[in-house]
Amino acid sequence: MNNTISDIKITKCQSSKINEVDFENLVFGNIFTDHMLLCDYKDGVWQQPEIVPYAPFLMDPSSKVFHYGQAIFEGMKAYKDAHDDIWLFRPDQNFDRFNKSATRLAMPEVPEEVFIGGLKQLIQLEKDWVKHGNGSALYIRPFMIATGHGVIAAPSTEYRFMIILSPAKSYYSGEVKVIIAEHFSRAANGGIGAAKAAGNYSGQFYPTKLANEEGFQQIIWTDDATHTKLEEAGTMNVFFRINDVLYTAPTSERILDGVTRKSVIDLAKREGIQVEVRSVLVDELVQAAKDGSLKEIFGAGTAAVINPIAGFSYKGEYFELPKMENSFAQEIKTKLTGIQTKELEDTFGWTVKV
Template sequence: MAITYSEEIQVERAKTTKINSVDFNNLAFGKIFSDHMFVCDFEDGKWQTPKILPYQPITLQPSSKIFHYGQSIFEGMKAYKDENGSVFLFRPIDNCKRLNISAKRLAMPEIPEDYFMNGLKELLKIEKDWIPTSEGSALYIRPFMFATGEGFHASPADSYKLVIAFAPSGPYFSGDVKVLIEEKYSRSANGGVGFAKAGGNYAGQFYPTQLAKEKGYQQVIWTDDNTHEYIEEAGAMNIFVRINDTLLTVPTSDRILDGITRKSILKIAEDEGIKTEVRKIKVSELIEASENGSLKELFGAGTAAVVSPISGFGFKGKNYDLPKLEDTFGARLKKRITDIQTNKAEDPFGWRIKVC
């Protein structure tokens, strides 16, 4: 896939590097950051000259509107290396488009695709040695934008900052993941911002998740805001349910993020001949399938974990365990995606983009 760029980038190199102090074989997720970051400011009604700078603190006035009205959005992506050292991205244009969907919903300026892609590509060229190659690892990419304009008036800011930062990371989850079906709290509501990757969406998840952890679970399964009868997402991920040999996921809406991994799984499942259904799923259907033995798999899907198998769930004080299968749809689909991402397999969908 060819991408053209047009905007010059000012580059200031870091005087020293932290890379020699990093154990790339034992990486936590999102705890270590590379030497440089991409920065571009929106001021006077237009995007200014983009820059690549040494990774550093960002200074803001106390009156900056990000602190008061929460105009903050982000994306999650990864970069990979193949065995020859070539660098690849996975569906980055989709991330840029989704970032702009989030920006529009929060009354923030949309980002020209060439600014985004050119900045990301040039930053990767500089930081390519930061891409880990051990199994399950990748260079996690965090583009984010927030309001820098000042004032206490409740209105959109007049200036914003776009940043792209990198974090070499290991697997997001390790071990069994047990989830609690949420009966009281909601992640989002109709007409809200649940479909956007807005920071406040995730802040609102922390407290119910904390309560679930106190009961021995790692995450929650969110249910609809009105009746709590339908499952919607698994923590910060889209959810997939396998009943017998059919793979189910719920439709996107105002409340549910249009996940890039979700879309990839559906397409690959179709290519693999796995029957899929995109429809509403009742909690009662999940319980019934678990009790009659037709519930075979439950997993979350997202950029960070790709596929995160769920070993069991809780509801109304009762635990339900998933069967331990030798050959799972989740493992099969994860391998197909990661093999495309790391250039170990053909990419018939045109998702993989070579950077350098």
């Protein structure tokens, strides 16, 4: 990958706020580092990227992002090893998926030297914000919005690409109980479910609110046409362990091609766990829960890495999952985070030094 950028303008902040941050008590995605990267697209070309102090910026009220939702993002992390070196995890996958999302929303692709090269320079500037140990990481949020003005329903002609950084600790969400969707859908065939589009997430908030009111933290989404196939859990890809086989749905126009998802699949196979990528039916899951062959359900995503699910509800009936001493979820999470932090050997070549 092209990891360098020669013409980036850097404006440093006058004083850092790092000493005001309690790194032991971080709320996920709530504190941001001193600087951010931005690069504007206008007149058909990308302009000079800049690193500037983190701050609000002005936008025209008719900016197309407000009216037609042209907004995409990625979620990544950087880790510091025991030698104080900083590592990214599979940034090429996020870069590729970001530009696939851009294409799907009629937005311009971001050059590699801006996305990867700019990100590396930004992290080097903010290296003191990357802590090591105890699940610490630097959460990375690249995103792009339509900044062109006017309320005619058409793609924007101007865009802004940005990267902001947020220090993060281990993501503990507590015990997660889910409800299987019978009516609402996350995405539809021919839609934008496979893109990291902002609208995919806002559309989930209302049905998730209804689930919360019933005592559930998340929803396992089902296919839009029949609601018989299990697809994603909350904002994560989802895995099911039936006996000693791990199942997950194939990616499609409805299902996000998660970086953690594909890493879990490869890692599980390396550890000798049988993995089947195929549609899992709701009825199949219910039957497995009833006969005791359903051992685990867990979500996989950048923020939590692995998020175990304690039980699920379907058509008013709740099924508690067994407490597994040697769970696939914990084994895979330990090995995956070990690779990310360089405590374990990266036999896959996934980690990239900043």
